[in-house]
Amino acid sequence: MQLNLWAIHFEMAATNNLVNLEKIAQLLDGQIITDAGNPNRIIEGAFASDLMSDVLTLPTNHLLLLTGLVNIQAIRTAEMSDIDCIVFVRNKKVTVEMTNLANENGIAIIHSPFSMYKASGILYQAGIKPVY
Amino acid sequence: MHFKYHVEGGNFSQAGFTSSQVKKTLKQLNVDGEVIRRTVIALYEAEVNIVAHAYKGNIAVDIDPEKISILLDDEGPGIPDIQKAMEVGYSTATPQVREMGFGAGMGLSNMKNNSDRLDINSVVGKGTRVMIINYFNPTR
Numbered sequence: 052m053q054l055n056l057w058a059i060h061f062e063m064a065a066t067n068n069l070v071n072l073e074k075i076a077q078l079l080d081g082q083i084i085t086d087a088g089n090p091n092r093i094i095e096g097a098f099a100s101d102l103m104s105d106v107l108t109l110p111t112n113h114l115l116l117l118t119g120l121v122n123i124q125a126i127r128t129a130e131m132s133d134i135d136c137i138v139f140v141r142n143k144k145v146t147v148e149m150t151n152l153a154n155e156n157g158i159a160i161i162h163s164p165f166s167m168y169k170a171s172g173i174l175y176q177a178g179i180k181p182v183y
Numbered sequence: 184m185h186f187k188y189h190v191e192g193g194n195f196s197q198a199g200f201t202s203s204q205v206k207k208t209l210k211q212l213n214v215d216g217e218v219i220r221r222t223v224i225a226l227y228e229a230e231v232n233i234v235a236h237a238y239k240g241n242i243a244v245d246i247d248p249e250k251i252s253i254l255l256d257d258e259g260p261g262i263p264d265i266q267k268a269m270e271v272g273y274s275t276a277t278p279q280v281r282e283m284g285f286g287a288g289m290g291l292s293n294m295k296n297n298s299d300r301l302d303i304n305s306v307v308g309k310g311t312r313v314m315i316i317n318y319f320n321p322t323r
Contacts, residue, residue, distance in 0.1 A: 103284030107224050108293050112216075124231075124283045127199035131206070131227045133220060148196075156203075 070094050070177055072136065072159055075115065078173050079138060081163035084145060087154050092135055096180040099171045103128040111182050117170050123149055130156045140167045184208070184246040190233045192259065195283055198234040201242050202227040205253075212246070214319055222317045225297040226253055228290040229313050233257045235280040237310065250299075253315040261307040269295065 071093055076083050086092075099117035100106055103124055106116060112133040118125055121143040129137055130152075136159040139145060145153075145160055153160050163170055175181065186208070188201040206223045226242075233240040237259025245252045262268050268275075269291045276286025295301050300316040 101284060102287055104228075104287045104289040104293065106284075107228060108289065108296070112220065120284045122283055123196055124198060124285070127203070127227070128284065131199070131202055131220075131223045133216075 070174075070179060072161070074177075075136070075138070075174070076161050076163075078177055079161065079163035079165055079170050081138065081161045081165075084160040084162055085150055085154055087157045087159050089157065089159070092159065094136060094179060096182060097171070097174050098182045099167050101167075106132055106134070109182055114182065115174070115179065117167055117174070119143055119167055121145060121149075123152065125149075126152045126156070126158065129153075129158050135159060136161065138163050138170060140165055140170050184244075186244040188242040188244075190230060190237075190240040190242060190255075190257070192234060192236075192238040192240070192257075195234055195279075198231050198283075199227055201230050201244075205244055205251075208244075208246070209251070214251075218317055218319055221297040222251055222253075222315070225294045225301070225315050225317070226255075228294045228297075229253075229255050229315065231283075231285055232290055232311075232313075233259070235276055235283075235285060236260065240310075249320070250316055250318045253313075255313040255315075256310065257312075258310045261309055261311055262303070262305040263307050265303050265305060 072083055072086055094115045097115040101118055101120045106128050113135050115136045116134045117138045119140050121139055126149050138161045140163050142164050202223045209219045237257035240257030243254045267273055271292050272288040274286050274288035280286040298315045299318050302314040305311040
């Protein structure tokens with residue numbers, strides 16, 4: 052019995068840690084605009100900023116970026132920083148040009164109606180790790 | 184290998200094109216991922232600086248078996264005090280540049296952190312020359 056409980060506990064922990072794009076979209080009441088050809092990617096860490104200069108100082112790869120800055124440089128910054136997914140908060144909509152550039156570079160895009168604060172809190176609670 | 188690119192001042196939709204091309208080339212050459220990351224971040228910051236501050240510029244990229252050398256030459260206002268410009272938080276960026284998510288005075292120091300060698304020379308009223316060198320062997 053004890054062993055079974057541990058097994059369930061570990062299974063739950065493992066499931067909770069594996070947050071994929073669909074789960075992110077669900078948590079953030081959002082919409083996946085593009086999965087850039089990789090719908091099963093797992094998100095483990097995230098960073099939230101409107102300042103691209105700050106994003107460019109990150110020492111970590113394969114992150115999710117939460118931002119309210121909707122322009123082509125947000126996608127370019129993600130490309131240079133090896134960011135896997137961008138969540139644009141507060142219903143900010145990407146352009147076709149931005150989506151094309153994201154697809155070209157394997158970057159997923161999600162729209163969320165939530166504020167950066169709320170979205171960050173939800174993802175933190177879901178076990179997505181911060182950079183610092 | 185030698186590549187040349189032209190950068191247009193003020194054209195933010197194209198900012199990052201050169202960095203993107205260089206990243207693709209380094210990936211094809213199977214360069215270490217961390218070296219690629221550092222190189223393209225330093226280059227991207229420098230490229231954005233040309234777009235943000237200069238009228239136009241050229242980027243020359245040389246790749247040999249040991250290293251990548253990038254020379255960025257621009258025609259622009261130049262940097263009156265390079266020491267000051269290297270300080271985190273110091274910036275002369277326009278509101279337009281800040282709207283793009285830059286101009287927080289972090290670019291030059293970030294370029295330095297991501298380069299094995301960084302040289303900046305500038306003549307006020309003429310332009311700025313930036314040299315970035317990164318070695319492919321990370322232990323060097």
